[in-house]
Amino acid sequence: MAKKSSSESEARKECKFYVNASVKDFKNSILWHMERSLARATVRATSRDWWLATAMAVRDEIMGRFISTMSRQYKANSKRVYYLSLEYLMGRLTEDTLTNSGLMDVAREALKELGLDFDSIMASEVDMGLGNGGLGRLAACFQDSLATLDYPAVGYGILYEFGLFTQSFEGGRQIESPDNWLKFGSPWDIVRPEYTVKVGIGGRVEGVMSSTGDWSVRWIPEGELLGVPWDVPVVGYGAGTVNFLRLWESRATNELDLNAFNNGGYTQAVHQKAMSETISKVLYPNDKTENGKILRLMQQYFFVTCSLQDIIRRFKSLNGENWDIFADKVAIQLNDTHPAIAVPELMRLLVDVEGLGWDKSWEICTHVFAYTNHTLLPEALEKWSVPFFEKLLPRHLQIIYEINARWLSYVESIYGRDSDKIARLSIIEEGAPKMVRMAYLSVVGSHSVNGVAELHSQLLKESVLRDFYQISPEKFNNKTNGITPRRWLKTANEGLSDLITKTLKSDSWPKNLDELKGLEKFAEDSDFQKKYMEIKRENKAHLAKIVKDLCGVDLNPDAIFDVQIKRLHEYKRQHLNLLYILTLYRRLLHNPDADISPRAFIFGAKAAPGYDLAKNIIWAINTVGNVINNDARIKGKLKVAFIPNYNVSLAMDIIPAADVSEQISTAGKEASGTGNMKLALNGAITMGTLDGANVEILEEVGKDNVFIFGMNVDEVQKLKAEGYNPWNVYNSNENLKSALDWLVSDYFMPGNPTAFEPLRKSVLDWGDQFMVCADYQSYCDAQDRLGEVYKDKARWAKMAILNTARMSKFSSDRTISEYADDIWNLEKLPPRE
């Protein structure tokens, strides 16, 4: 096998719990699985077979750790945190498990000895794409950090049969197709039928007399279905702790309803079964727009009740009915309002099922729950109609009304009969129909409310949750997001990781990211700069191959790789980027010899299937890109590549190759951003507004190592208040006018000049909600400056190195430690040495 460098054996000491296996044993294990698990002759084995056999060999190695972690946590009966999230954007699992278990080198060598190419074998794994974007990826990074830091934790969610849709382009337009990731099963999920739970739905509420003569209330559901748990192991770095994700699959109670069957209602019976199994069928592909579908509410309730029943079962098996200590054993984090129904559901389970009194149950709830808010955008604030609740969850509606009545009488005790205040603070929004405000329910039911970056947490207190902040300021806190350096540096950027390990003479930086500060002193070292930039160039050449393959576009690895990768949304302003591309293109046509740094604009973005304007922007970028890429007059100085089906795995190829990171949202709109952190860590320079975590990135890397442009939050608010008119900017800015007019001319779309009228209208006729025109000139100026700076290779290298060196704050280990200390009051439970 490959010789271990001395720093690597140091690392093995550092990570005492790394799994040990020899190359020979590992290779034999792969071959064993090929024959015994897959019934394959090696000569017939496909890449997928090799990946599966390798995954099974790794799995074998970590199972012991998995079991010992569970029994250690059970025996200690320590407090656990339960992370409730409708989304987990995990990506591929095998490579990351290899990194974290310490088996990466062994697996590489084993596959090499088998005559196989590691990367192409690993590429056979389909991404586990059970999330839309930042929120789901954050949940995945958090699982990695929780296990790495040895916190007892379980992530609960849904095992969607179909993850986020697969995106392709036809004539430059987005086409969606189903992501059937589980079609052939996954080696990474383990079914636990013994923990199956029952879930009620619909029906009515009945008063019942207890044996002691007290009246109580009971929910008589109309239908019932089952939640079957599947566990996905989460290996911490160093493999000392292996936690798990527990994902629920919905099933019909009986294979078929025999009554219906006997009465001749065969198709009716099959239909009912299919309905029950529909709940975990598909992830809703909307990032931020709540579309109010009843099936979505069913998904929320389904996974919440399954998870709470599981938590209570585990609690009882350890502590019996000692409810007084429930909140000492259980912390539950609500990832956005998607699991907010957990508040009334835990009340129902405690009051109706366990027979606790209301006050005691409420005390437990508010000690157990904590809520994370991820956005201020009004269209994302979840509300569910009261009629939906009546139909689906009648008992929960009663409980919500009771929670609200008590809450409002508390409000009244503070402010008196201020009806305005009461209407503003009510969990129920009056109207036809009445709506349940899920964010308010989450705030009232929790002891902690956090935003995801300093600026966002501040704005939360000033805007959406202002009235709540005034009543309970102590609940509000900030937890700036983070990313796992294991996946986003060590696994994704091996070249840079090896350079860091050699330079720092330490391999413990993935667990202790502050060590990266040690790179600062090499920022101006020309030898180090050379090595650092050589790796960047190799990564760019690698990405260029992928882009050629997927887009048919030739990228020059010496061009600036200018990257914008994120969901397509107006507030993220991919169209502002497009306007700069049009401006540069026009400049080059006027002067083909202009001395500009060659640039490759690289996009990755999915649009929600029902979001027409987002789709129009994708089409526009592809169409403009196609014209630019085929225009010989500009001598290849400009390229545009929109990589289809952007996902976690593509992110792992794109991010290490990026020179520039576009973070250009309208100030105040991006809660945090996490792609910005991944890109900067890998040495991409941020081109950004003072929004979300960009503000903190600027603080960390220093103003000389980032490009900041555009209005800040105060300026945005001021301009809005004064009355913003995008036409004024348009009429007075020749370049902006030309770019926008060009877009709706015959030039890009002969015969169909109105194709991109929606895009143009959105920033002019429809009021330019996200102030694209207002920030246009400032953006162009900053981009031009960046192009100039890039010509100074040494200066650029220094900036890039300092970005890597100064990003340690954004390790999700830091974020998780803060949650554990400030919100969960949670202790680590490391394995014994």
Ligand code: Z15
């Ligand atoms: C989502 O991905 C985010 C917020 C949401 O409200 C929804 Cl529904 C989905 C993102 C934020 O836009 C992003 O700024 C943040 O970094 C991320 O959540 C994780 O907190």
